[in-house]
Every structure is written in C-alpha cells, then in structure tokens.
Amino acid sequence: MNKVFIVLSTIHIGGAEKRFTGLWKSFQENADKGFIVKLVMNESLYQKLAESGEVNPGNKNIIAANLSGKSFWQYRKNVKNILKAQATKGDIIHFIGLSPVIKIKGTRQLLSITGTRLNVDGRINMALILASALYANAIDVLDPRVYATVKKIFFWKQKKIFRTSNSFCDVSVYKPLPPEQKKDWIVFLGRFDEVKQVEQILLFLPYVYKKLMQAGNKDYHFYILGHGALETKLKQILSSNEYQHLPITIRFQKDPWVIVNKSKVFLSLQLHNNYPSRSLLEAMAAGNIPVVTDVGQTRWIARPEFSYYLPEKFSKEELATTLVKVFKLDAQQFEQKTNLARNLVLAEHDVSKMQAYFESIYRQV
Structure with a gap:
C-alpha cells in the first residue's frame, strides 16, 4: 500500500496547519484503502498542535523532527534525509x-499553494513557491486568482493543476447551544498577527463597548482567543488603565468550541481575505453572526443573507455601529440568520468532501 507524506514546514499554527492536520485526522478516522497517510512536521509545531488538542501525542503516523535548520539549505537537507529514509517507490509527498x-527517487509530489497571493511574503518566497511548483507532479491551489496565474505559468501542467474546493470544520463539535443559553459574547479566534488586525480590534474595544452599553445594557463580553507574535503587546494594552473595567479576555483556548458554541458574534476582520478561514466556519457552525471585512473571496463563506460587512480599513465607529445593529436583531431574526450560516457549513464544508477531493488528486499525481 502506498504512503502519502503531508509535509508541514512551518513552526506556528495557522489556517493551513489546522486545515491539513484536520485532513490527516480524517484519513486516520476514515482510512482510505489505497493510502497510508503520514504527517511530517517540525518538533516545535508538533508540540503546539499536541498542546492545542489538534493531534494526539505518540501517533505512529506522525513524524516530528527538526526540519527547519538555520537556512533554507539546511531545511532542504533535513527534509530530504527524513523522506529518503521513510518513502519508497510509488509514495506521494504532499508539500x-x-x-x-x-x-526523492521513485516518489511523486503534490504541492498545495495556500496563500492568497504568490508574493505575500516577498519575491524570494514567491520564487521558492514557483520552483516548488516546477518540481511538483501536481499542484493544488487555494485562491482562484493564484490558480489562474499558476495555470498560465505552468501551461504544460494544466491538467494536473487543481483548485481547492473548500475548507471544513467538525460540525459535531461546533454546534450552537439552545437560544436561551446563548450569551452576548463577541469572539475573535485566530493567530495574533498583523494580517488578522487583532491589535486594531483591541484598540477599538473601549469605544465599541461604550456604544454597545448606550444601545442596550446587556451582558457583553469580548473574547480574544489564540496566540502569536502580538500576544505580549495585546496583553500590555489590556493592562493599561483604560481597559481595567472592560469585560475582555485574552488567552489561548484549547477547546474554543466551549466559547463559540455559546457566543453570538464572531469577528473575522483580516486583511486581503477571510477565505477559507476555518475558525470562521467553526463560528458559523456554532451559531454565530459573522462580522467580516469585505475582502477577497470572503463572501464565498460569509454570505450576505447572514453576515455583516466592514471595509478592510474599518474605523472604531464602523465596528461599533455594526455590532449595535447585530445586537438589535430580535430572537427570531438572530435564529434565522444563524441557521442559514450553520446550514451552509453543513452543506458545503464537511470534512468528508475535503478528503474525497484529495483522494482524487492522490490517484492522479
């Protein structure tokens, strides 16, 4: 039986890491008869995924090692040594x-291009992505514009270039509590970095909370859940005098469904694109109203019939006004919108569809 090695080269948990770890888990739980799927990653990423509950420690189909090294060439050498020792003829390496x-002699390669722009991390990174695509037997692309560009560049590979059909979430875990148990909570869930605009959100919350209280005295609470490069800075802001009496929690949440199944509003205010945000799908499945930046292919997930939109560079007034509108919905309106959101996830973003998509590609590589 052939093996598939899904190789994660990063050291931090992001959308792609969660998505492909979830795909790997789906293969473990619903084993395909044609493939044994293994996960290869940095030791530091493995520790973070284990701590967050994304993977179970000790699984025989996880290979955790020091991949990164001090340079690209060291990373190249480390990965090559591991795969040469593990892979055999006919196996697939999925980068x-x-x-x-x-x-790697006798193996085939699939490359998943997960960014919304080829040059998102600079020209050198773009050159490495294109070189990776050149070496790959097949290419899976997330963003439709990047997909079109890749097909033009690698025109001789067009029949082996695919576009990712969807993202997914576990709807058995992310499911709303009954309406009477829902709380007036507003949630951000994701990496603490500049693209997510999480610092901007936090800076606006004193004004936003004031306007919400003026509109109606409810039991509001803001949850900023995750970790990342801005974590120290966010906690410094939260410790300032202006925030001392505000209902704001900043922390890493190992089981975020405990919060989002009970909350009412989810903030996904990224730069460039909110597609295919897994945390957004999870919040929708859990019965939250999405408040999103209207960028990229965001509307493919956050549809107009149940979402509220902000410009990419939103103001504190715009954020406050939008949240006031959401909390003015009556119970029937809220339930109608959140049912539409959950039903979309159930219909289009089930993990079995993602597994079937990659099974199909693995057979064509």
Missing part, C-alpha cells in the same frame, strides 16, 4: 505552502 525543491 504544504512550498517544498524544499527536492526529488
């Missing part, structure tokens, strides 16, 4: 984001 630009 996520970019590859170390290597060939």
Whole structure:
C-alpha cells in the first residue's frame, strides 16, 4: 500500500496547519484503502498542535523532527534525509505552502499553494513557491486568482493543476447551544498577527463597548482567543488603565468550541481575505453572526443573507455601529440568520468532501 507524506514546514499554527492536520485526522478516522497517510512536521509545531488538542501525542503516523535548520539549505537537507529514509517507490509527498525543491527517487509530489497571493511574503518566497511548483507532479491551489496565474505559468501542467474546493470544520463539535443559553459574547479566534488586525480590534474595544452599553445594557463580553507574535503587546494594552473595567479576555483556548458554541458574534476582520478561514466556519457552525471585512473571496463563506460587512480599513465607529445593529436583531431574526450560516457549513464544508477531493488528486499525481 502506498504512503502519502503531508509535509508541514512551518513552526506556528495557522489556517493551513489546522486545515491539513484536520485532513490527516480524517484519513486516520476514515482510512482510505489505497493510502497510508503520514504527517511530517517540525518538533516545535508538533508540540503546539499536541498542546492545542489538534493531534494526539505518540501517533505512529506522525513524524516530528527538526526540519527547519538555520537556512533554507539546511531545511532542504533535513527534509530530504527524513523522506529518503521513510518513502519508497510509488509514495506521494504532499508539500504544504512550498517544498524544499527536492526529488526523492521513485516518489511523486503534490504541492498545495495556500496563500492568497504568490508574493505575500516577498519575491524570494514567491520564487521558492514557483520552483516548488516546477518540481511538483501536481499542484493544488487555494485562491482562484493564484490558480489562474499558476495555470498560465505552468501551461504544460494544466491538467494536473487543481483548485481547492473548500475548507471544513467538525460540525459535531461546533454546534450552537439552545437560544436561551446563548450569551452576548463577541469572539475573535485566530493567530495574533498583523494580517488578522487583532491589535486594531483591541484598540477599538473601549469605544465599541461604550456604544454597545448606550444601545442596550446587556451582558457583553469580548473574547480574544489564540496566540502569536502580538500576544505580549495585546496583553500590555489590556493592562493599561483604560481597559481595567472592560469585560475582555485574552488567552489561548484549547477547546474554543466551549466559547463559540455559546457566543453570538464572531469577528473575522483580516486583511486581503477571510477565505477559507476555518475558525470562521467553526463560528458559523456554532451559531454565530459573522462580522467580516469585505475582502477577497470572503463572501464565498460569509454570505450576505447572514453576515455583516466592514471595509478592510474599518474605523472604531464602523465596528461599533455594526455590532449595535447585530445586537438589535430580535430572537427570531438572530435564529434565522444563524441557521442559514450553520446550514451552509453543513452543506458545503464537511470534512468528508475535503478528503474525497484529495483522494482524487492522490490517484492522479
């Protein structure tokens, strides 16, 4: 039986890491008869995924090692050594984001390009992605514009270039509590970095809370859940005098469904694109109203019939006004919108569809 090695080269948990770890888990739980699927990653990423509950420690189909090294060339050497020791003829190596630009004799390669722009991390990174695509036998692309560009560049590979059909979430875990148990909570869930605009959200919350209280005295609470480069800065802001009496919690949440199944509003205010945000899908499945930046392909997930939109560079007034509108919905309106959101996830973003998509590609590589 052939093996598939899903290779995660990063050291931080992001959308792609969660998505492909989830795909790997789906293969473990619903084993395909044609493939044994293994996960290869940095030790530091493995520790974070284990701590967050994304993977169970000790699984025999996880290979955790020191992949990164001090340079790209060291990373290239480390990955090559591991795969040469593990892979055999006919196996598939599935690189996520970019590859170390290597060939392992007798194997085939699939590259998943997960960014919304080829040059999102600069020209050198773009060159590495294109070199990775050149080495790959097949290419899976998330963003439709990047997909079109890749098809033009690698025109001789067009029949082996695919566009990711969807993202997914576990709807058995993310499911709303009964309406009477829902709380007036507003949630951000994701990496603490600039693209997510989480610092901007926090800076606006004193004004937003004031306007919400003026509109109606409810039991509001803001949850900013996650971790990342801005964590220290966010906690410094929260410790300032202006925030001392505000209902704001900043923390890493191992089981975020405990919060989002009970909350009412979810903030996904990224730069460039909110598609295919897994945390947004999870919040929708859990019965939250999405408040999103109207950028990229965001509306593919956050549809107009149940979502509220903000410009990419939103003001505190715009955020406050939008949240006031959401909390003015009556119970029937709220239930109608959140049912539409959950039903979309159930219909289009089930993990079995994602597994079937990649099974199909693995057979064509």
